Amino acid sequence: MNIQMVDLRSQYLKIKDEVDEAVLNCIDSAAFINGPSVNEFVSDLARYIDCRHVIPCANGTDALQIAMMALGLQQGDEIIVPAFTYVATAEVIALLGLVPVLVDVHPGTFMLDVNDVTAKITDRTKAIVPVHLFGQCADMESLISLAKAHQLFIIEDTAQAIGATYTFSDGYRGKAGVMGDIGCTSFFPSKNLGCFGDGGAIFTSNDEYARRIKMIANHGQERKYYHDVVGINSRLDTLQAAVLRVKLQHLDRYAISRNEAAAFYDNALSVLEEEMIIPQRVSNSTHVFHQYTLKVKNGKRDQLKEYLQKNGIPTMIYYPLPLHFQKAYQSDNYQPGSFPVAEVLCTEVLSLPMHTEMSEQELNFIVSNIKQFYSK
Ligand SMILES: *Cc1c(COP(=O)(O)O)cnc(C)c1O
16 A cells, blocks of 8 residues: 555546646646636636635745735734644744734633734734634634724735635625735645646735735836836746636535545544543534544653654654744743743654545555554
8 A cells, every 4th residue: 555645646537637727728828827727717717716806936945935025014913823724824923023922822722812813913013914724714803803903904814724714703705815915825736726847826805905915015006117116026927827717616515525534533532531632623614625624632742753763654844943943943932831822732743645546445555564563
């Protein structure tokens, strides 16, 4: 058995004809930059997530950077981000001379702890960046009301949760990435909607933000060769858009496959409750299981990882360090103990293989190896 964390090849083979045709058409037309597939994909995606504007760009990190630039944030402005996330979220903040203000996360959902967000708001706070980690939505209802009360922007990092749906207490439903001022996503190959290279997109319902986002992503110009602001060069290749347009049609089915694998794991592993905690579901969000992440108790995470590796089962640690332990983001303001939940999570989390093509045989093999580890 050749078990992989993410099996992109098997996924491709199932839709090979559709993808190959789209890619070959694109090559045949030679419209590699801003070809027709880009706009077609962008309108399909806008319809799918129900958002007025979807602006494509080169990757998820650029999406975050462009969003911050479009909101006119100034040097020294404080931006609240979770201490437990992928580095890109904080990286662009630091690059722009803004100040990333780290906040601890909830021990069950791994996402922004609203109480700690409240405690970290100052006169200089300008935005909150909820990261919809591992495939479900952060506590948007609380965060949006906090943002309203303090006049803060919300920039959603939905690189891991495209397609997840959040239900507010009044019954209103929003897709991940369209609830805040601006949403940012990534089409990195292993993301739930991944292309065959790098890609990203920015979502907003605000016409003025959309105008600025488009301008910034295109060298600060609206009219060719007239540059009104300092921008960057960030585009989605036509070939990538062609692939994404095909894969978007399968995204809901992919989420179902991921949920089936997750349900299998949940079922099989719940008997090991003394040893591990299965992923907690947020009650008002659907889960698209970008990752299936256990919390392994009793200090056995690394031994379990090694045991599984020896038996041909890959696992990953997302993430081994909280941001304040990363050399680049160390600061006198933070010490060990500053974010106790994030720090403990980094010693406990273990993500199991999770993708759209997992067979029952593979799932059985993974689970029985986990059980064997504990039966010794
Ligand atoms: C993948 C990811 C990004 C960055 O996306 P790239 O396309 O790799 O630049 C940002 N934030 C989160 C949470 C991610 O998982």
